[in-house]
Amino acid sequence: MIELNDVHKSFGQNEVLKGITASVQKGEVVCIIGPSGSGKSTILRCINGLESYDRGEISVEGLKVDRDASSIVKVRTQVSMVFQRFNLFPHRTVLENVVEGPLFVKREPRAQVLERGRALLAQVGLAEKADAHPPQLSGGQQQRVAIARALAMQPKAILFDEPTSALDPELVGDVLGVMRKLADDGMTMVVVTHEMGFARDVADRVLFIDGGVIVEQGPAKTLLNQPQHPRTQDFLRRVLHPL
Amino acid sequence: MKGFWHDAAEFFPILMSGVALTILVTIGSLLLSTVLGLIWAMMRVSGIKVLSMLSASLINVIRGIPIIVLLFYLYFVMPDLGVTLSALQAAILGLGIAYSAYQAENFRAGIEAIDKGQIEAAQSIGMGWWLTMRRVVLPQAVRIVLPPYGNVMIMMLKDSSQASTITVAELALQGKLIASSTFKNTNVFTMVALMYLTMSIPLILLVRHFEKRAGKK
Numbered sequence: 001m002i003e004l005n006d007v008h009k010s011f012g013q014n015e016v017l018k019g020i021t022a023s024v025q026k027g028e029v030v031c032i033i034g035p036s037g038s039g040k041s042t043i044l045r046c047i048n049g050l051e052s053y054d055r056g057e058i059s060v061e062g063l064k065v066d067r068d069a070s071s072i073v074k075v076r077t078q079v080s081m082v083f084q085r086f087n088l089f090p091h092r093t094v095l096e097n098v099v100e101g102p103l104f105v106k107r108e109p110r111a112q113v114l115e116r117g118r119a120l121l122a123q124v125g126l127a128e129k130a131d132a133h134p135p136q137l138s139g140g141q142q143q144r145v146a147i148a149r150a151l152a153m154q155p156k157a158i159l160f161d162e163p164t165s166a167l168d169p170e171l172v173g174d175v176l177g178v179m180r181k182l183a184d185d186g187m188t189m190v191v192v193t194h195e196m197g198f199a200r201d202v203a204d205r206v207l208f209i210d211g212g213v214i215v216e217q218g219p220a221k222t223l224l225n226q227p228q229h230p231r232t233q234d235f236l237r238r239v240l241h242p243l
Numbered sequence: 244m245k246g247f248w249h250d251a252a253e254f255f256p257i258l259m260s261g262v263a264l265t266i267l268v269t270i271g272s273l274l275l276s277t278v279l280g281l282i283w284a285m286m287r288v289s290g291i292k293v294l295s296m297l298s299a300s301l302i303n304v305i306r307g308i309p310i311i312v313l314l315f316y317l318y319f320v321m322p323d324l325g326v327t328l329s330a331l332q333a334a335i336l337g338l339g340i341a342y343s344a345y346q347a348e349n350f351r352a353g354i355e356a357i358d359k360g361q362i363e364a365a366q367s368i369g370m371g372w373w374l375t376m377r378r379v380v381l382p383q384a385v386r387i388v389l390p391p392y393g394n395v396m397i398m399m400l401k402d403s404s405q406a407s408t409i410t411v412a413e414l415a416l417q418g419k420l421i422a423s424s425t426f427k428n429t430n431v432f433t434m435v436a437l438m439y440l441t442m443s444i445p446l447i448l449l450v451r452h453f454e455k456r457a458g459k460k
Contacts, residue, residue, distance in 0.1 A: 050363050076369040087364035091382050101368030104378055153368055 001026045001188060002047060002079070002157060007056035009042055016042050017053070018212040024157070029189045031199040031220065034209035035235060040192040041084075043209070044159045047190070048079045061156065077106060080150030084162040086142040088134035094145050095121065095130040098152045106153070113152075120148040124178050140171030144178055157188035164195055196239060200224045208232045250430040254421050261417030262438060268334050268403040268413055273396060275339025280346025285376070287351050298347070305344040310405050313337045318409040334406035342399055349395065353388035354380055386457050393450030397443055404439075414438060 002024040009017040016039045024030050032040045045051040046058055049067035058065040060075050088097050098117040102108045121127050124144040126137075134142050143163055150158050160179065164172040176198050183189060183202045193199060199206050203220040208229070216229040227233045286298035305313075318333040328336065357380050365375040407416035418435035422428050 048367060050366060073369045073371065076367055081363075081367040083360060083364065083367075085360055087358075087360040089361065089364070089379055089383075100378065101370075104374060105369040149368070 001061055002190070003057075003059045004043070004047070005057045007043075007046060007053050007058060009039075009046060009051065009053045016212050017046070019056070020209075020212075020214060021056075022207060022214060022217070024188060024190055026156075026188055027186045028205065029183045029187075029191065029203045031203040031206045032190065032192045032209055033194070033196070033199060033206060033235075033239075034215075038209045039212045040209050041161050044081070044161050044190060044192055047159060048076050048081055050081070073105070077101070077153055078156045080153050080155040080158045082143070082146050082150050082158060082160045082163050084165050086134070086139070086146045086166070088142055088145055088149070090134050093131050093133055094126065094137070097134065097145060098148045101149070101153045117148070117152055120151050121145070123151075124148045125174070138171060139167045140174045143167065143175045147175070147178055147182075151182075157190065158182070160189065160191040160193070162192050162194065164193070194239065196224060196236070208235065210235065247430050247433070250427055251434055254431060254434060257421060258414060258417055258434060258438060261412060261414035262442070264331070264406075264411060264413040265400070265403050265415075265442070268331070268338065268406050268411060269396075269400045271335035272338035272342060272403070273399055275335060276342035276346045276395075276399070279339065279343035280350055283343060283347035284350035284354060287347065288354050289372070302344045302347055305340060308341075310338065310341045310402060311408055313341050314405060314409050330406070330410045333409055334403070334411045338399060338402060338406070342395060342402075345395060346392075349388055349391045350384070353384035356387050357383050389453040390450055390457055393446060393453050397446045397450070400442055400446065401439065 004020050004022045007017055007020040008015065016037075020039075020043060022030075032043065034040050042051055046053045047060070047065065049065050049072045052067050060079055063071055063075055065075050066072060088094075089100065092100065095114070095117050098120055099113045102113045102116070103110060118127065118130060121130055124147055126141055126144055126148070129137060129141065129145075134145065137145065147158075147163075163179070164175050167175065172195070176195060179189070179191070179198070180202050191198075191203070200220055205217065206220045206223045207217045208215050208223065208227070208231075210231050216223060216227060216232045223232070224236065227236055283298045283302055286294040287302075289295060314333060314337040317328060317337045318330060321328060321333075354376075361379055361383065362375055365379040370378065403413060404415035406413055407419065410416070412420075414435060418431050422431040425431070
């Protein structure tokens with residue numbers, strides 16, 4: 001469903017992606033792990049055209065991702081994104097945040113969208129916060145609203161860019177719980193994360209990225225329990241046993 | 244003091260007719276400068292190089308010319324080019340254009356102060372440039388822009404007096420006419436000053452209100 005073929009990307013002199021080839025099947029949950037600065041987030045941002053890429057090709061459902069083409073809107077309505085820092089619209093209520101895309105981009109009927117918005121808020125456990133403004137919510141609650149906003153677009157896949165990295169530790173569980181339920185319901189997900197427990201339990205496949213290349217990939221449990229490549233072994237040792 | 248109140252009663256109606264024109268010039272040029280300023284600012288942040296450079300040079304040209312020269316140009320030079328404007332039209336146009344440069348820089352600062360994550364979030368739900376501006380960026384920028392906008396309103400109210408130089412009979416010119424025909428300079432110009440101050444005070448309070456609201460967030 002999502003295909004990356006030999007994707008290269010530089011920021012100035014700094015080449016951050018050095019030929020990424022990967023694919024994500026429908027219904028699959030793929031976690032991308034790796035040290036910071038390895039290019040993990042850049043991959044996600046290239047998939048929905050927030051970032052351009054220099055060489056290679058990315059396609060979603062056969063549609064080429066090109067941030068300067070008008071087709072990018074179609075890609076973005078099919079692939080939602082959840083950001084590390086939530087990026088909710090602070091001047092709108094929680095419910096308005098959720099229905100913004102369906103109402104103003106997809107132009108769906110209002111009553112129907114509002115009903116779906118409330119149902120989604122209930123699904124992420126925030127039905128009673130519909131009329132609050134985002135700054136009044138905790139980080140964990142804001143991230144769950146962001147997930148509801150992503151779901152409201154009725155996407156075919158959701159990209160998560162370190163969704164729990166900005167959260168207080170005690171709030172991480174609620175967000176991961178919502179994501180796990182999504183995975184169980186068959187949503188296609190690409191998750192950049194440092195939560196190895198989540199990757200092990202929920203992901204079908206894990207990609208380990210370092211220095212702009214995929215160093216190792218495989219089924220989640222295999223890769224995380226018996227990493228083959230020394231760099232993967234080294235990274236996992238440091239993440240799992242920091243002391 | 245008795246003489247002042249006597250003169251005040253006598254000159255008040257004439258000065259009030261000047262006040263009416265002062266308000267008309269201020270509101271007219273405020274509206275024009277707001278619309279033009281928004282257009283320049285949008286061109287500036289459009290990401291289209293030609294538009295952005297055009298807007299930047301336009302702003303610099305406007306900023307580099309004194310308001311009074313701009314007014315003279317519109318009122319005295321344009322007729323030579325076949326465009327005749329009434330004094331009032333020239334005043335509103337001149338002040339509107341002159342202030343559009345400051346409005347544009349103010350609006351641009353407000354737009355650029357919005358977190359980049361907001362724009363990415365808007366793009367990620369499929370919003371194009373215009374929808375992102377209208378639904379996400381501008382509503383948030385308004386809060387940032389309002390306090391300086393209020394200050395511009397006060398400055399425009401006072402600078403509307405420059406319209407007197409091209410014969411618009413607003414408050415300053417009416418005062419000058421009365422003073423030069425009665426020689427009661429002190430009383431007349433004290434009244435003129437008090438009347439400008441009276442019009443400014445509500446605007447000053449408005450700015451304070453905007454600042455409080457922007458500070459709360």
